[in-house]
Amino acid sequence: MDIIFIILIILAGLYGALMLWYRYGWQHLQPYAPPVHDINFHTKVSIIIPARNEECHILTCLEAVCLQSYPQRLVEILVVNDHSTDRTAELVKSFASKNVRLINLADHLKEGDPLNSYKKKAIETAVGLCSGDLIITTDADCVMHKYWVETLVGFYEHNGYKFIAAPVSYYHENDFFKVFQSLDFLSMQGITGAAAQLRCGTMCNGANLAYEKKAFQDVGAFKGIDCIASGDDMLLMYKMYKAYPDGIGFLKHPQAIVHTLPAEGLNAFMNQRIRWASKADKYEDKRLTAVLAFVYFWNITLFALFIAGFFHPLFWIWCIGLIIFKALTELFFLWPVAKFFQKTRLLWQFFPAQFLHIPYIIVAGWLGKFGRYEWKSRKVR
Structure with a gap:
């Protein structure tokens, strides 16, 4: 079991370093x-x-x-x-x-x-x-x-x-689910700007x-x-x-x-995110693909710890601790991004949003690769 905990510590360290790296990139991106x-x-x-x-x-x-x-x-x-x-x-x-x-x-x-x-x-x-x-x-x-x-x-x-x-930013976040979407989107925008500054795995949005x-x-x-x-x-x-x-x-x-x-409702939201995830393995810059794969594996690991907790309660302690660590490192990265977009008022809901964020990442990532989605009344594989 010791080897499992060592792997968890390494994964957490890498994820924390990634968030620090993105914060550095965003902060050094000159307005x-x-x-x-x-x-x-x-x-x-x-x-x-x-x-x-x-x-x-x-x-x-x-x-x-x-x-x-x-x-x-x-x-x-x-x-x-x-x-x-x-x-x-x-x-x-x-x-x-x-x-x-x-x-x-x-x-x-x-x-x-x-x-x-x-x-x-x-x-x-x-x-x-x-x-x-x-x-x-x-x-x-x-x-x-x-x-x-x-x-x-x-x-x-x-x-x-x-x-x-x-x-790009969301507006009219008048319920918790829309706040969750806005926070998730803020992180994408922050990574977009940070990656542009770091010249590694740049992203963008067609809007x-x-x-x-x-x-x-x-x-x-x-x-x-x-x-x-x-x-x-x-x-x-x-x-x-x-x-x-x-x-x-x-x-x-x-x-x-x-x-x-x-998006209005869970179905529209998931279709949108599955559509975004569907192009992940098509990126020319494989550094971005590698980062996305690592983040996906990190979220699967946290979910696996939650399931393992039913068989050994110690895994629940690790799961809770790592989710708190994940949220804190993400919040540290997200704060200056939210400040730029004038969205700091939403951050008090960041911690409860974690319990939606992890399963959504897992499902959207899987269906983006192996499933199909509907967009604007069209079914797409």
Whole structure:
């Protein structure tokens, strides 16, 4: 039994070191400082919003996008209607803005063509039709600060990055389950920024991305990854990274944050997380795959200790102790991240959230590899 406890101590030490490493990365990621003087912007921007059955959110999103401070003459907004069966297309058509353009994805598909990733096809179609030099993608259920585009473009023009990942946060966390989702998502965002600074296993989220149109086309768009249902964000980022190793940046600034809604209910949440987990073994950067595998094994170990406690109560003591250790190290990492996103008020619920976090990681990780999920009323394997 001594060997088991030695292994547990080693695993805990490695996990604690990982959290410390991520905190170091986040803390050393320098916030973007926009110039205090007026900028003479010159970059033409195309904002692409894929939308499927988003009648409840699309108008709020368009209002936020159209209220941007960035010069309207340099902005076009393309909403790609992905076979919506509700009033999404109708609402976009009725939206009073000359900058908003509706694209029906069905009009650009050949009948009988096999397609596993409609979102990638929606983005690729819009890029082929847009006139901007810088592509910005977001989701139809998102809202953003009025200086969102201005901050993204300023960061792009200042640094010359080919691909920019930017922060995403949940809002309207009005019950414990949504707070749990928000805390989990905060940790992902913190790791995204930290990994970008450490240049190891960088991540991103398609709700807030910017990349050069020319660079997108030069790497072959989504060719080679279009057979994978998910991954319009991270898998594309790795293609960009391979072509432009120094061309990837993370924008750390409050005005760049895009806000999105947490999933409504357990089923929607699990489908979302299984979808995210399904691309884990497709990442080009195997360092990230190794970290994800280690974190998965760590959570399985904690769950196995809980089960073993029914046969030997000593394992329950170890299980409780290691869960407390896990929570404390994660909280130490998460505190500055929550402060940046102005979410510190949620942290008092962090400890009870652990009892949902461990089983969700195990189930989502397994089904992401071996199961199937439903997304936007489509079943995906």
